[in-house]
Amino acid sequence: MPNAVNTLGVTGESVPSVGDRLRLVARSVFPFMVVGGIWEIVAWAGVFPHRLFPTLEEVAQTFVHLTFSGVLPHHVVETVLRLLAGFALAGVFGVTVGVLMGRSRRAEDILLPLVSICAPIPGLAYAPLFLLWFGLGDMSAVLLVGFVSAFPVIFNSWTGVKAVKEIWVRSAQSMGADNRRLFRHVILPGALPYILTGLRLGLAQAWRILVAVEMLAAVPWGLGWMIFGSRKFLNTDIMLAGIAVIAIIGLVLEKFAFQKIEDYTVVRWGMVTA
Amino acid sequence: MSDDGQRTRSLIRAFLTLVVAAACYEAAARSGYFAPALLPTIPTVANTLWSMLADGSMIEHAAFTLYRVLFGFALAVAVGIPLGILMARFQRVENFFLPLVSALMPIPSFALVPLFMLWFGIGNLTAILIVFYAATFPMMFNTWSGVRSVNPLWLHAASTMGADEHKLFWKVIIPGASPFIITGMRQAFLRSWIAVVGAEMIAASDWGLGWVIFDAKEFLNTDIMLASLVVIGGIGYVFERLVFGSLERATVLRWGMMRAVKG
DSSP states (O other), rough: HHHHHHHHHHHHHHHHHHHHHHHHHHHHHHHHHHHHHHHHHHHOOOOOOSTSSOOHHHEEEEEHHHHHTTTHHHHHHHHHHHHHHHHHHHHHHHHHHHHHHHHHHHHHHHHHHHHHHHHHHHGEEEEHHHHHHOOOSHHHHHHHHHHHHHHHHHHHHHHHHHOHHHHHHHHHTTTTTOHHIIIIIIHHHHHHHHHHHHHHHHEEEEEEHHHHHOOOOOOOOOHHHHHHHHHHOOOEEEEEHHHHHHHHHHHHHHIHHHHHHHHIITTTOOOOOO | OOOHHHHHHHHHHHHHHHEEEEEEEHHHHHHHSOOTTSSSHHHEEEEEHHHHTTTTHHHHHHHHHHHHHHHHHHHHHHHHHHHHHHHHHHHHHHHHHHHHHHHTTTHHHHHHEEEHHHHHHHHHHHHHHHHHHHHHHHHHHHHHHHHHHHHHHHHHHHTTOOOOOOHEEEEIIIHHHHHHHHHHHHHHHHHHHHHHHHHHHTOSSSSSHHHHHHHHHHHTHHHHHHHHHHHHHHHHHHIIIHHHHHHHHIITTTTTOOOOOOO
């Protein structure tokens, strides 16, 4: 008897939460069903040539086929490696320059004009120039990604260091902190929310540029190239599968990588509320 | 006084940096270590820019690019703002569009260029649609958060003073959300400017600043590339500072919604 009561109680409590969760899932799945349904109808009705507008099953089939034959994973790995290399360059260079600009008036005066002239030019406009200077292939791709995504990092680190409250710096100094400690324990944590925002923006930018650069730089592997290359053979299904993978990677980078870093640092230190 | 002195010193330093950077570049270009075709001297670039402006080809390229950007941007504004407002005002609309938007947002606009090329061919339509795609999301997201962030106190105050829905919308919600909407337009324009260059490069048509750069690569015309870069940067700067800056001054700053940011 107590058992029965217990189970009843448990189910009674858990039913609404499961129901709520189901409703939530259904609510976010519903729009995709509608759009997918419209897509299917258009594809089946043959409004557009079948080659250009494949059905969703075909795209899914291509996706599965490419994944298991190892082609897609290879493209993904190459792209992600390039992204990481370029972004690492941008992170190291951008934070260094940004912090320097925030700390020293002289560095700010010297670097700001250069940065503010180069920043507003769309990153991709530099691409042909980089291709001529550094040749086709990985070198130009990584350098361009690094160069372009460094700007948001520089700007945000600069703002972040400047936004550290004067009173924190003064109180640390009056409590006897030397320059190194001041930097390590006051300025860096104080500027970190901004720096992280900069890195986040930089990563998003790097991702966008990388896809385009892979189309232009004639790299043998990479998602951008996969999409661009399949244009020649009218493989729209491969294109759509590639675009889906790009969307997923972009979402994962944005949601998981940075959310976690933020939770571990600035949110835990109480600099920002989650 | 000392602030003024600091300012002039900053300006002098900035000027010096630019001169030094230009001199370094010039020295590298003239040193002969690099092929002159790859690293043209500054006078060469200036000459190219001047002659392209003089014979009107640069202006025509810029006009084509601007046409694509502005068309796509206008479409994005026309779709993004109403959709953003609807999403903020009606839960149902939000429930429907939010998951779709979050799934589409992380797709870089360039990834769609090859697909759009197949669907819509090479030329204006593809470029305009890519710009539209790139600009709609920032527009929509900013409008959405702007309308949601309108102070509820203002809404209550306006309704107690007898404002009807219509008045509430035009006199409270729209001005209240306008700082966000203008930020959205700024971001959207920046995105469209980037997207149009990419679209023109990949979906090569005949005219446009992105196409010039890409085409010049084939013939190693580095001077044309650099000249077009200057034009692209210049136009972007003009829009960012002058157009959106004055839009901001005429609306949100005048209404006291936002303080002017120094610098």
